[in-house]
Structure formats: structure tokens, C-alpha cells
Amino acid sequence: MKTYFLTVYSNKGEALLDEQIEANSEDEAKTIATQKLEENDYKDTTHRLVSPDARLLLFHR
Template sequence: MKVYVLTAFAKDGAKLLEESFGAMTEAEAKQRGEEILQQNDITQTYRCTSSSGKLILFHA
């Protein structure tokens, strides 16, 4: 299982969310990241990266 980190930012650059979670595949990580964003009602800038630095989700 790989570790992924989801981070969301406010327009002023303040960190709104930083959450780590595990997933077996990138598709599973993308789905889990989208669920976390919906649960926290986040539509601002966000990114989700793998432990190797690969960008899985991004919105500016």
C-alpha cells in the first residue's frame, strides 16, 4: 500500500487541509482524495501526491 498526501490551500496560501492516507492503486487514491475533498467541502486549490512525488489530483 502506498501513502498519498492531500493538501488544500486558501486563496491567501494558508493551508486548509493536509491529510495522509493509504491506497493500493492511483485510481483508488484519486477516488479517496475526491471523497475527502467532498466531505470537507473544499473547492479551492488542492493537490494529491504519492510518496514518490507523483501528482494524482490537482486543481488551481
């Protein structure tokens, strides 16, 4: 398993959510991240999901 990083930011640039996600693949990480965003009502808030090798997998502004 690899560790992916999900971060959600407020309009002021403060981190609202900063979590590590353990997943076997990028697709699984995206699915888990999307679920967490929906659960916490952050789907339309600025967020990003980054892979262990620093590639941007999800981004919303």
C-alpha cells in the same frame, strides 16, 4: 499499501487540510481524496494529491 498526500490551500496560501491517505493504487487514492474533498466542501478550493514518489495525481487551482 502506499501513502499519498492530500493538501488543500486557502487563497492566502495557508494549508486548510493536510492529510495522508493510505491506498493500494493511484486510482484508489484519487477516489478517497475526491471523497474527502467533497465531504469537507473543498472540491473547488485549490488542492493537490501527490504520490509517494512525488508525482502529481490531482490538482485544482
